[in-house]
Amino acid sequence: MILGAILAGGQSSRFGSDKAIALLEGRTLIEHVVGAISGEVDGMIVCGRAYPGLQAVPDRPRSALGPLGGINAALRYAADNGFAKVLTVPCDTPYIGSDLLAALISAPAPAYLASLPVLACWPGDLAVRLDAYLDQTADRSVRGWARTVGATALDHPAPANLNSRNDLDVLSRR
Numbered sequence: 310m311i312l313g314a315i316l317a318g319g320q321s322s323r324f325g326s327d328k329a330i331a332l333l334e335g336r337t338l339i340e341h342v343v344g345a346i347s348g349e350v351d352g353m354i355v356c357g358r359a360y361p362g363l364q365a366v367p368d369r370p371r372s373a374l375g376p377l378g379g380i381n382a383a384l385r386y387a388a389d390n391g392f393a394k395v396l397t398v399p400c401d402t403p404y405i406g407s408d409l410l411a412a413l414i415s416a417p418a419p420a421y422l423a424s425l426p427v428l429a430c431w432p433g434d435l436a437v438r439l440d441a442y443l444d445q446t447a448d449r450s451v452r453g454w455a456r457t458v459g460a461t462a463l464d465h466p467a468p469a470n471l472n473s474r475n476d477l478d479v480l481s482r483r
Contacts, residue, residue: 311414312392313350314383315342316376316427317400318357318368328471329358329400338471339363341403349410350396356382370440375449376427380439387433394418395431401471402428409465419460424467426451429460 317329317339330337336344339360343353352364356379357372359365366386368378380397387395396414398405402425413420413430421429429451435458442454455462 310351310392311349311394311396311430312383312387312390312433313346313353314379314386314395314397315339315346315353315355315360315363315400316357316379316383316397317355317360318372318376318379329360331471333403338403339400342398342400342405345403345405345407346396346398346410349407349414352390352392354383354386355400356380370443374443376451377439377443377449377454380427380429380431380451380454381436381443384431384433384436384439388436392433395433397427397429397431399425399427399470402468403471405468409468412463412465416461416463419455419458420463421451421455421460422467423462423464425470426455426462428468429455431458431460 329339355363355365357368366382369382369385383395383397418430418432442457
């Protein structure tokens with residue numbers, strides 16, 4: 310079974326407001342991600358915040374760890390609930406193609422998108438290793454963690470990643 314984990318615990322400082330609930334074509338960015346991944350996963354959570362209709366899990370072991378806090382929360386949830394894999398997706402990538410999701414899911418896990426490493430598929434049993442990694446190193450980069458577990462970097466075109474209000478405006482005009 311595959312768990313879909315939407316990473317939404319960031320501060321949105323470059324965006325200027327809570328980008329997880331920013332509207333694009335009348336839907337929040339989280340709703341776009343839910344729509345993109347729902348056909349590929351057996352369960353779904355949102356990490357780092359609450360969102361109506363989704364099981365919310367807090368970043369772990371604490372907040373302010375960047376995406377690794379959300380990934381760790383998702384891995385723990387997967388281990389506790391019988392999920393073999395975790396597909397992590399940032400909330401600010403509203404148009405994720407099914408071909409990219411299929412490539413991540415079918416690659417030997419762990420695998421991540423080389424240009425956007427938070428978009429990844431992890432074995433569900435890595436929570437203990439990520440706990441140890443977070444305790445033993447100050448490196449909070451997803452790439453650093455991915456190297457530690459021997460993850461494969463997939464070379465695939467990246468979906469639009471909305472880091473600023475301008476990014477959203479540009480995407481809205483397409």
